[in-house]
Amino acid sequence: MSKSTIHRRLKEKVMKRVSNELKSSLPEANKKARVAYCLENLEPSSLEDNPTFKASFNKVHLDEKIFYRTRKTQKMYLSHREEAPKRECKHKNHIQQIMFLLAMARPRYDSQGNCVFDGKIGVWAFVDWVQAQKKSANRGRGEWELKPSSSVDRNKSREYIVQYVLPAIKEKWPGSDRWNTVYIQQDNARTHVLANDPIFAMEAAKGGWDIRIVNQPPNSPDCNILDQACMREIIKHKGSMHYDTPHMKKKTLERLGLLSVRLTVDKDYVDAAIEYLNSP
Template sequence: METTQRDTRTIGVDTKNLIAQSLLQQSYSGHLRHGALIKAAQQFGVCKKTVHRIWAKAKEQMERGVPVNVRDRVRGYNHKDKMQLDDNKVRQLSMLERSTIRKMARKLEISKSTLGRMKKEGLIRPHTSAVKPILTDLNKLARLRWSLSQIQPIRIDGKLKYNTMHNVVHIDEKWFYMTKSSDRYYLLPDEDEPYRSCIFPFTTMEPAKRNSKNRAKGTMETKPIQSVNKAITRDCIIQKIIPAIKSKWPPNVCKEILIQQDNAKPHISPTDSEFQAIANKDGFKFQIICQPPNVLDLGFFTAIQSLQDDKIAKGVDDLVNNVYSSFEELSPHTLNNVFLSLQGCLLEIMKVHGGNGYKLPHMKKARLSRLDSLPITLEVEEELVKEALEYLQLPENNIGEAYDISRISEALGF
């Protein structure tokens, strides 16, 4: 074997065992041949003392009757005086005093780097706390009944399923901004900081009233609508949303379609006369339903905005085009994931009797999708549904007939 040149003083475990095996081959009854240590040191490029130490370890193992296996002595360096996290001191800190590493380190009287290492070791964990709206008792009961109303009244092996929601069209408003109010960039040392300005458009097309260096008088330009009211919402539903649904709806499926909205003031009533006049034409049956307060929005707009934020917009027209292109780029699988997340939240709402003190469920949808086992709807345990129905039957929880749950109640014998 040729002599190997080593770049480090640390000898690997494999090399140590090769040295031990080479010495064993040159030994007889536990004794080495003359010059074996020097020969091994030259062969493996180590000093004679290292070879002697490895041979002593091998002889010790042979005398104990165990197989020769030279292990690495390097175990890592441990500080004997390593600073320990004082759990009681941490618990005495308010949430505001724990909001940043800098604040928390100052209050604990330790360095930021030490606290950062403790975070990496899992001694503390970061958590983002979102502000949740306060719910009244009536709000909670309405949310609970709403969650139950979305379940199919069919039991299979002690489980039920949510409705597919394929015929539910969610409508909502969302502001898309040309830029964020605050953002971080990574620049080269010689680059200037970008100048940033904001507009917040809800737009219409109007002719320019006067000449300017950018366009002539009378040129159609995009202008923001100052406020969205019922008339604008009604016009959007009747002139845009319903025609778009009709043009895209598959021909051989049920044409009973629910348009779901929240209770914002600009939204029209389900009994709006102009809406009712066109709701049952061309074989379609449209119905507006209002969700209870503070029910989770789909979040589909957020997915669109994450793509739109990466596109540069120099004007309102660019912004509108960016939103359209972001919508086209978004995968349909994302929408399916959003509906599954909605069903998961409805499931958690039932567990907390309509409240919002729950963690957002994580179903590992990406992994299930790769395994081709992502469900269309989520299952609900029968016992959970029964417990929710029993809770609603208590005298203090009777809020009338809001959100029909008669089908699921009858299916489970209530």
């Protein structure tokens, strides 16, 4: 078919342009683990009538994010009297990057709609204090300087959780929920702290707190607690990743007063997912 024909068909809306994303191929065991995880996030008392996801107010989502110090090409807005800054580096394919650890929970509001807890636990950069190997214009040889960590392993992850994440949770967590269990949810990266790590358990229990680590299913970045709409799609598609990422338009729903605290899923999909889990 010629390009001009395709162009006309697009104008007539007989054809449409879509973005086709390459998805991961998951084994059956992995799919069932994804379905089981999503079903566990449903309120047991709601399964008979209107399956509803848990509010998840007792979970802290923990994840990493990598940022580059600069970009190869960067758009800027300048006045007619300004000149574009001269940016340079030794090699454009080796721009320094730094990793951050982020912890976030679900915000809470009172009966008047006022935010009583914004859910922002903290953001921390993975950095190390190292001694300068050479003398430069900024420092002498052997002086200490702060640099991004060259690697992040399980020991580094444990250090940051113990030194930063746990104290931040204990400081900022709502007092009304002080004596309930708090779950730190993370994905299954090899560098993450194990759920039964003894050092974490000892530090988490200080002060009478009950803080535990839970992991998402393998190969499931879409199973984080911040996006239950994806978990609903996982239940519908029986663990498959072949679904379009849902867009709930929360701002619009909030403006219309239709934004709900709880997300529901069709009972027929839940029944089919349970039957799929019980199948050989």
